[in-house]
Structures are given as C-alpha cells and as structure tokens.
Amino acid sequence: MKYEAITIKDIAKALGLSTSTVSRALRDSYEISSETKDRVLAYAKEMNYRPNPIALSLKEKRSSSIGVLVSEIANSFFSQAINGIESVAQEKGYNVIIAQSKEDFDREVSALHYLASRSVDGILISVSAGTSDFSTINDLYLRGMPLVSFDRVVDHLNMHKVKVDNYKGGYDATHHLIKNGYKKIACIASSAYLSISEERVAGYKDALIEKKMGVDENLIDYCLHSGLIYEEVEDIMNKLMMQKNKPDAILACSDKITTNIMRYCQDKKIKIPAKIGLLGFSNLDLTDLLTPSLSVVKQPAAEMGRIAAELLIKMIESKRPTTTFEEVILPTELFQRASSAKKAKP
Amino acid sequence: MKYEAITIKDIAKALGLSTSTVSRALRDSYEISSETKDRVLAYAKEMNYRPNPIALSLKEKRSSSIGVLVSEIANSFFSQAINGIESVAQEKGYNVIIAQSKEDFDREVSALHYLASRSVDGILISVSAGTSDFSTINDLYLRGMPLVSFDRVVDHLNMHKVKVDNYKGGYDATHHLIKNGYKKIACIASSAYLSISEERVAGYKDALIEKKMGVDENLIDYCLHSGLIYEEVEDIMNKLMMQKNKPDAILACSDKITTNIMRYCQDKKIKIPAKIGLLGFSNLDLTDLLTPSLSVVKQPAAEMGRIAAELLIKMIESKRPTTTFEEVILPTELFQRASSAKKAKP
C-alpha cells in the first residue's frame, strides 16, 4: 500500500501552468507574477503539497540525512549520545539514520557500506570493539564521505574526533582508588583494539607508577566484546580472583563491564567495597542508587553527540574539502561513592 | 564536500554500452550475453559500483526506510525497543530513521510531518504523553501511510497495535502489594491522556476493589510529562506525603516516575520499604542491584519493537491496503524484590 501525495505536476495540470512556473512560484521567484504565485500557493496549501524529498535528494545530490553507527543502541552512553545527535540534526534539518554493529566487525562493515552508498550525507561513527581493520573507514574517507568519530575514535585516521580525556579519566580514577587505600588495583578494559582502552589503561598505569606501586600485568585484562556478554566478564573475574596476587579493587573501563562486575560480585557474595573496591566508567542514571552506590567516571554523552553532529554537519555543508581535523576532548567527571570507599586499615 | 560515486552511466561509457544494457547486466537479465555480463560485473566490482538508493527510491516510489517516533531515546524502554526495531529493519533491508517528541505535542506533530513527507515508507509510533489530539496521525492513516503504534497505542484509531497487558500489569502489581500487607497504596501514572495510564490505573483499582480496600482518588495522580522532569514527581510526592491519608506504598507507572520516586525518598530520607513500599514499571537493567533492590513490572521492549517492525514492514509490502488491524498484547513480567517486601505487622 502506497502513500500517494500531490506533486508539482498535479498542481501545474490543475492550474494550467507548467511545472517550472509552479516550482518557481513555490520558491517565490521574482519572475513569476504575484497573481500566479497566489494561485499556486493557495492551491498548494489547500492540497497540502509537500516537496518530495527524494526527488530533491536526487537533484541536489544530498539526502539531508546523517548516519550514526554505534555498537549498541540499548546502552546508556550511546542512547544519550544519540539523543544529542538527534537534537542537533533536527535543528539543522537532517534525518538521523541509526545502525548498530553489536560490537561485530562484519556487521560494522556492512552497516557502513549500507549507509555510505549515498543514502546519507555523512556518518558519525563509534567503532565496534571487534574492529582492528579500519580500511573500510579509510576508503570512505578517501572517497570524500564526511566522517566524524566519537568516543571510540580511530587515532591514525584523518577525521574529526570527539572524545573524552580518557587518560585523565583512568588516571583520576586510579588515583582516587590509591588515595582510598587500595593496594592491588586491577583494571578491566574494553577491547585492546580501542584507543579508549589504551588511553584509560595508560592513565591507570601512570597513576600507579607515580605512587611507586608497580604495574602487574596480571591485573590488567581486556574484553573483546566490551563486556556485552556476561561470560566474558565472568571469566576475567574468575581468573583475577583465583590468582595469587588477588586485587583489592577494580577499575572497570566500560558501562557493561562495570555492571557485570557488580552482578558477578553479587552472585559470588563478594562484598563491595569490603572485599573489593569498584570504580567504573559508566553513564547510567542510577549508579547513585545502587547497592552499594557506585563510584563512576561519567562521560558527557549528550554533549559529545551534539558536538560531533555539529562538526559533521559543518563538514557536509562546507564548500571545500576539509583538510584539517579537530580533536575535541571533553572532561570526564569522577563521582566518588560507596563502592570505592576508603579502605579500613588492616 | 561531496561524496562522488560511480553510476551506471559511467560504466556504460567506459565499456561502450548503453545504460539499459548495463542495468540489465547487473540485474542478470536473460537478454544480455554472458560475455557482456561478465565485463559489466567485473568492471562494476572493480569500481566498487553501488546503485544509488535515492534514484531507486524515486523510481520505485519507496525509500526502504521506516520512521520511529518515540518520546525519548535515552530511556531504557525505548532504546531497547529501537534495538528490536533496528534488528528487524536491518534484516529486511530497511533504514531506521528516529525522531523524538520529548513528550511534547508540537514536536510530535512536526516530527510526523517531517517523516511523512514521503521520506519513509511507514512509521512506528509511540505517542507522546502530551498528546490528546490525534488528528495528525489520523490524517496520515487516511492518506494511506502505513502506521503501527506500540506501547503507548491510540485506542480509537485504525492501526496495528503492539502493547503489553497494562491492565494485568497494574492489577498484578497492586495485588502483590496488597498481599505483602500494604494498606494504603498510591498510584502515580503517566499522562492521563495515555491509554496505558488508564489501563494500568484500571488494573490497580480493580485489584483494590476485589480485596474490598476501596479506591481513594486522592491517592491517584498523573504526570503530564511521564516523570521526565524531576519536579513533576517531587510535587506529587510532596502532596501525597502531606495529606492525612498518607500512602504506605506506591505503584509507579513508568520508568522515570519510578526512579524519581526512589531519588525523592533518598533525598527526604524516607526508608523503602519500611516507611513506604515501592513497585514500578521499569525496563532498567540494574533494578536488581539498587538500594533497596527494586520490585518492577518489566515490559518485553525489544520484542515489542521487533513485532511492531514486522507488522509495519508486512503492511508496507502488502499489495492491498490493510483493512483489518491486529492488536498484539504481550505479557508483562513482575519481579518481586526488596522495595515491596512484606510489611512487618504493626
């Protein structure tokens, strides 16, 4: 069943004019008499005429829509980011088309191809945790597709980047744990492919080194799927808790990892923070209401989305190809709560 | 800056063929010799040819995209629903274009017009809490736009509906509270305009009446913005806690209302469930980890999204106009946890 709507041709036929006259009348061209304009406008309004955006897209070679590729929509960070993106897009007259990679490289590539085949004017991308090959993205860049990466940016590619200060986020979080008396701090990061993992871990390491605490590689681990699967976190936690140098605190570097650790500790009846301190990167709204209330590093998700969307639309609407790329770095925010409370002196 | 891509014309010119021949070769028509097909296919592959979806849309009068209108993307229920929608759409070759109304009627109308002007083949809609006038939706229906409403459905309009058994959800929740010894159960619902509010409240009332507990209208209140704004919930809670017939339990009928009540009780140091029991509709992942763990009525959000998307795509792809409309009703699930624990005998 089709949704049939009135076209410029219908108006032309009804009023005995040519399509060009109608088109110009609707665009208020100076070469159309005011009487004709009035007739056309009145009829168009009466028939509720709306220009066909697809025909316009074909003509103008632009679709007025932007693609957003994230790993998982049902993730508080990304849904907040999309919220920001949508608000900017709506304001500037762009559609937002969303796609999710589910942290899978193949799905990411096919989603990119799908979006890229000229159905969007630009793409906002946060790469999947499973992605180590960026040739598809680079191909798009080389072919002139406006791209902006956010959160999980790709360091060595030429494009605008919007991210948080992951190094400082990791550093501050670790520093806070140290200050609160934790001695053996483990770090569970997302996929090692991601620069955000690298940076957060670097901040973690430097905080330890600065306090002369030494870095134990056995206390550092990575989740290929960013903790999306519980078992992934479970395995790492089992390994960590079995080893001789057992941690007394954990820095979790993504939302799902953080909450899955909480779930693990609840299952295994490991008391937080008595047995183990916990501090995680998270954008969930309710972390303050959790048991125990969760210390988190929060990212300004909606703002990242807004800034990324603005950069992208600026690129799309620019006459000349963009040659210099910005890297916008926003601050993270540390919320100190019960899950990383000061450790009782032994 | 534009993203230039190869067209069928370029291939035709390069190989000394006509566009029609190239088109047929690409579609594997029988009237093209296998040599020509091979040449075309090889060249197309080499040049990474992809058909222009916009040109196709114009020709076929379909855009292969569906619009989704929700009140707020950064809401666990809707992001889970969108997740389900996206997975079905992706599978069937449709783009998903999202728009949010922010619970505002005007934004809803303009978003609908935006989506409707032939840039989508159909629309999935969950109406905003501020909507009492459904003429825009009805206009779209009359003009043949395929529409499916989900969650917040519109009762008196002709369209497929996918929802949960709100009545039973409200009834079961209230029954559970009664069974656990609560005597004065308040109910805070979303906008009174929404049928989900009406149905949940009806279930609540019937459960009370069945136990001969009587319905006190002073214990029932509505949030025009579905609890999106904290102050809205704060005002209602203040009113409830001030009045002489103070409730000893609350049934909260939406995600944001539930969590904002928890926040309120934490602020005001009102102990849950000692001072007041709490049970809410919610789709958050972490309700089991909250303090206290939160009793909830959960909706199968992703499944609702999937079913709604399937119904919509079936409608879009149907040759004849849809005349009979389905109403799919899914069960809710009640999770009994600490926030509504059995009341100690006084």
Added chain:
DNA sequence: TGAATTTACGCAAACGATACCGGGAATTAA
C-alpha cells in the same frame, strides 16, 4: 510608431536507475 526592454511564462535537460518498445544481426527453418 518602431525599437528596446521588461515581464512572465514554457520547454527541455538533468539527477540515477528501470523497463517498455523496437530493431539490427545472426541463426535456423522452409
């Protein structure tokens, strides 16, 4: 009055792809 402008509109091409129609060349049948 005749020429030069201006006014107000129509024609047709273009965007990329598809499909109907038609036709030349090669093959087969008579």
Added chain:
DNA sequence: TTAATTCCCGGTATCGTTTGCGTAAATTCA
C-alpha cells in the same frame, strides 16, 4: 535463397524537482 526466429542491445520515457534558455506579450523609451 528467403522468411522467420532468436539473441543482444540501444533509444527513450519515467519518477519529481530545479534551472538555464528561449520567447511571446506587455511595457517602456526614443
């Protein structure tokens, strides 16, 4: 040898819109 097929392929209209160009009619100017 000629007519009838079959095989391949090209021309062109079409989708809805914009826009450069052309051109009658109306107006202005000399």
